[in-house]
Amino acid sequence: METIKEILDIGAAFEALINWLRENADWLFDFIAMVVDGFLDGVNWIFQFPPAVLVIVLFTLLAWKASGRGIAIFTAIGFSLILYMGYWSETMDTLSLVIAAVFFALLLGIPLGIWASKSDTAWKVLRPILDFMQTLPAFVYLIPAVLLFRLGPVPGVIATLIFSLPPVVRLTNLGIRQVPVEIIEACRAFGATSNQRLLKAELPVALPTIMAGVNQTIMLALSMVVISGMIGAGGLGNIVLKGITQLRIDMGFEGGISIVILAIFLDRVTQALSHIGKKSRDKK
Amino acid sequence: MALVEVKDLYKIFGPNPKKAIPLIKKGVSKQDIKKKTGCTVAINSATFEIHRKETFVVMGLSGSGKSTFIRCLNRLIKPTAGQILIDGDDIVTMDNVKLMNLRRRKMSMVFQNFGLLPHRNVVSNVEFGLELSGVDKDERRQKSMEALKLVGLEGFEFSLPSELSGGMQQRVGLARALANDPEILLMDEAFSALDPLIRSQMQDELLELQAKMHKTIIFITHDLDEALKIGDRIAILGPDGRVRQIGTPENILSNPADDYVRKFVQNVDKTKVVTAGTIKRKSPTLTTSKDGPKSALHLMEKHGKSIAFILDSSRILKGLVHIEDVVELKKRGEGDLCSIATQDFYTASPDTSISDLLTAAIETKVPIAVIDDNNTFLGVVDREMIIAEMNDGIDEDSGPTVFSEVLEDETDTTEQE
Numbered sequence: 001m002e003t004i005k006e007i008l009d010i011g012a013a014f015e016a017l018i019n020w021l022r023e024n025a026d027w028l029f030d031f032i033a034m035v036v037d038g039f040l041d042g043v044n045w046i047f048q049f050p051p052a053v054l055v056i057v058l059f060t061l062l063a064w065k066a067s068g069r070g071i072a073i074f075t076a077i078g079f080s081l082i083l084y085m086g087y088w089s090e091t092m093d094t095l096s097l098v099i100a101a102v103f104f105a106l107l108l109g110i111p112l113g114i115w116a117s118k119s120d121t122a123w124k125v126l127r128p129i130l131d132f133m134q135t136l137p138a139f140v141y142l143i144p145a146v147l148l149f150r151l152g153p154v155p156g157v158i159a160t161l162i163f164s165l166p167p168v169v170r171l172t173n174l175g176i177r178q179v180p181v182e183i184i185e186a187c188r189a190f191g192a193t194s195n196q197r198l199l200k201a202e203l204p205v206a207l208p209t210i211m212a213g214v215n216q217t218i219m220l221a222l223s224m225v226v227i228s229g230m231i232g233a234g235g236l237g238n239i240v241l242k243g244i245t246q247l248r249i250d251m252g253f254e255g256g257i258s259i260v261i262l263a264i265f266l267d268r269v270t271q272a273l274s275h276i277g278k279k280s281r282d283k284k
Numbered sequence: 285m286a287l288v289e290v291k292d293l294y295k296i297f298g299p300n301p302k303k304a305i306p307l308i309k310k311g312v313s314k315q316d317i318k319k320k321t322g323c324t325v326a327i328n329s330a331t332f333e334i335h336r337k338e339t340f341v342v343m344g345l346s347g348s349g350k351s352t353f354i355r356c357l358n359r360l361i362k363p364t365a366g367q368i369l370i371d372g373d374d375i376v377t378m379d380n381v382k383l384m385n386l387r388r389r390k391m392s393m394v395f396q397n398f399g400l401l402p403h404r405n406v407v408s409n410v411e412f413g414l415e416l417s418g419v420d421k422d423e424r425r426q427k428s429m430e431a432l433k434l435v436g437l438e439g440f441e442f443s444l445p446s447e448l449s450g451g452m453q454q455r456v457g458l459a460r461a462l463a464n465d466p467e468i469l470l471m472d473e474a475f476s477a478l479d480p481l482i483r484s485q486m487q488d489e490l491l492e493l494q495a496k497m498h499k500t501i502i503f504i505t506h507d508l509d510e511a512l513k514i515g516d517r518i519a520i521l522g523p524d525g526r527v528r529q530i531g532t533p534e535n536i537l538s539n540p541a542d543d544y545v546r547k548f549v550q551n552v553d554k555t556k557v558v559t560a561g562t563i564k565r566k567s568p569t570l571t572t573s574k575d576g577p578k579s580a581l582h583l584m585e586k587h588g589k590s591i592a593f594i595l596d597s598s599r600i601l602k603g604l605v606h607i608e609d610v611v612e613l614k615k616r617g618e619g620d621l622c623s624i625a626t627q628d629f630y631t632a633s634p635d636t637s638i639s640d641l642l643t644a645a646i647e648t649k650v651p652i653a654v655i656d657d658n659n660t661f662l663g664v665v666d667r668e669m670i671i672a673e674m675n676d677g678i679d680e681d682s683g684p685t686v687f688s689e690v691l692e693d694e695t696d697t698t699e700q701e
């Protein structure tokens with residue numbers, strides 16, 4: 001047993017891989033870190049720069065437009081409460097982290113989903129990887145992120161984007177594969193190239209399904225961003241973490257409430273947006 | 285040269301389809317081939333031609349390979365063996381660029397479940413084909429509007445497909461196919477998803493459109509009535525993927541090639557297909573310029589009839605005389621048959637179906653006159669003839685009296701066309 005474990009030490013092998021990456025591909029990770037950091041800073045500035053009240057008003061209007069009066073009222077009261085409790089800045093940090101992570105997750109996930117839908121082989125390879133990613137406990141993502149990107153918001157975004165990637169890949173793949181066969185045949189029969197088919201038929205027809213994936217990705221990202229408070233990503237995760245480590249029940253509770261408010265806001269608005277996509281297809 | 289020539293076409297689905305061909309040629313059945321090789325024979329040695337501007341219907345039961353066949357024509361499905369020549373070009377071996385251009389310009393397709401894009405409104409659905417081939421915006425909008433007009437969808441240009449009924453959605457499908465003015469229209473069970481009433485209306489409209497446009501239409505259906513109504517010629521596919529018979533509707537009804545076709549045709553509602561022109565008989569006629577009461581009575585007595593139609597010298601129908609009136613006329617010593625002619629009878633054109641004549645035939649005691657567009661008298665149809673035809677018992681030899689000797693300058697009008 002000893003010898004086998006020495007020869008085939010999975011943990012050590014993984015460590016070796018990470019070390020190798022750090023030594024040989026450091027420039028790549030530096031580059032990724034730079035891009036992510038720049039993007040994150042930009043998004044963060046958008047939310048932090050204007051006065052909180054203005055941002056609340058804008059969020060309320062967005063919620064109103066997207067999903068109606070109930071959610072608009074909820075948004076106004078909820079974010080005011082966050083402001084009143086004194087977690088405005090942390091909430092905006094968290095929101096920026098979510099947006100950055102989701103942006104890169106979609107940038108990666110939608111093309112992967114398209115590829116998977118076009119090639120059975122690609123899907124055969126991707127599927128177990130996605131399964132694996134979704135069953136792995138969230139914390140585990142933090143370790144390589146920290147090793148490769150050290151501490152701070154950047155590894156937080158990286159861990160989050162990887163954690164939240166599967167739903168959008170899955171549902172993009174599913175959405176495109178579910179496009180009715182006669183629509184595909186119509187494209188071919190009228191002489192569409194494969195790009196024309198993708199852009200003019202498959203993606204638009206699959207859009208509601210893809211948006212459902214985007215919604216799930218956003219929700220997963222929010223939960224992961226909170227967890228990545230553990231590696232110094234900042235934001236509300238930090239508050240909750242303090243609540244746990246310093247046994248400050250009040251802080252933990254208030255941080256928790258803020259997260260729930262943000263979660264409900266994000267969920268309802270993105271859900272409504274995907275329904276608007278559907279509705280405009282039904283009406284327009 | 286025929287527009288489409290199909291030569292020894294095979295399509296076999298499954299692993300290693302080429303291997304199945306020798307088996308087919310040996311005469312192994314579809315089921316045995318499926319068992320032995322796992323391959324499904326969908327088209328088995330089809331050879332025929334489709335002429336320019338005809339409506340060619342392919343008919344067969346579900347699973348007989350109709351959809352496979354029509355998809356071979358634009359190579360949505362690649363045939364296993366054989367040739368399909370369109371204007372002499374072989375589709376099967378054509379390179380992709382040429383094939384794409386052919387699909388964009390020469391042939392369009394209409395689908396059973398419409399295949400419309402749900403996120404686009406009616407007019408931009410119709411524009412789809414033109415958009416793909418890069419026609420500029422104004423031109424494609426204009427052409428699409430024209431196509432929508434053709435199918436009677438004005439006013440719905442900006443509706444979404446989901447807001448329309450099935451029949452209207454299929455009009456959109458038809459307009460989309462017509463928008464790029466293709467020479468060939470492929471229609472795969474285009475009306476099968478519609479309610480019977482709407483379906484029959486769409487069939488009528490297709491016939492009207494075709495009378496104006498003169499496309500080459502290849503129409504797939506599993507419904508024999510539809511095939512008979514729409515088709516100039518019909519190909520009947522058997523369950524083995526083989527073409528059993530090709531011919532005109534009448535030809536298929538009256539001379540089924542084998543038992544399979546005969547069984548198929550047995551249940552058809554003949555009254556919708558058989559026309560007045562087909563069953564009409566000659567009838568004793570009088571000519572205004574030369575016949576008087578005397579010759580009229582002679583003619584009627586000779587043929588045991590109580591009526592006769594009066595024609596002018598160029599066989600234009602003028603009216604009908606009854607024997608009582610002729611006797612009356614003769615008593616009065618007058619000679620003008622026209623003065624006692626009545627217009628109290630029904631007329632029909634030669635292509636009226638006998639189902640449409642039935643009510644009139646039952647209502648009236650005198651025969652129905654069959655006349656062409658210029659009122660030229662062609663013959664008569666009466667109740668007995670229609671009923672006999674419907675009962676499929678008509679016997680050419682023992683039918684009502686044939687007055688061939690009376691019709692002096694007549695060529696044989698009992699034959700159709």
Ligand SMILES: Nc1ncnc2c1ncn2[C@@H]1O[C@H](COP(=O)(O)OP(=O)(O)O)[C@@H](O)[C@H]1O
Pocket residue numbers: 297298324325326344345346347348349350351352353
């Ligand atoms: N893609 C396919 N793979 C395997 N078998 C097929 C495929 N498409 C059709 N078939 C088989 O080929 C035969 C003919 O099918 P089809 O052309 O759809 O018939 P129809 O349109 O007359 O109902 C059927 O037995 C069907 O099961």
Ligand SMILES: [Mg+2]
Pocket residue numbers: 350351352473
């Ligand atoms: Mg079919």
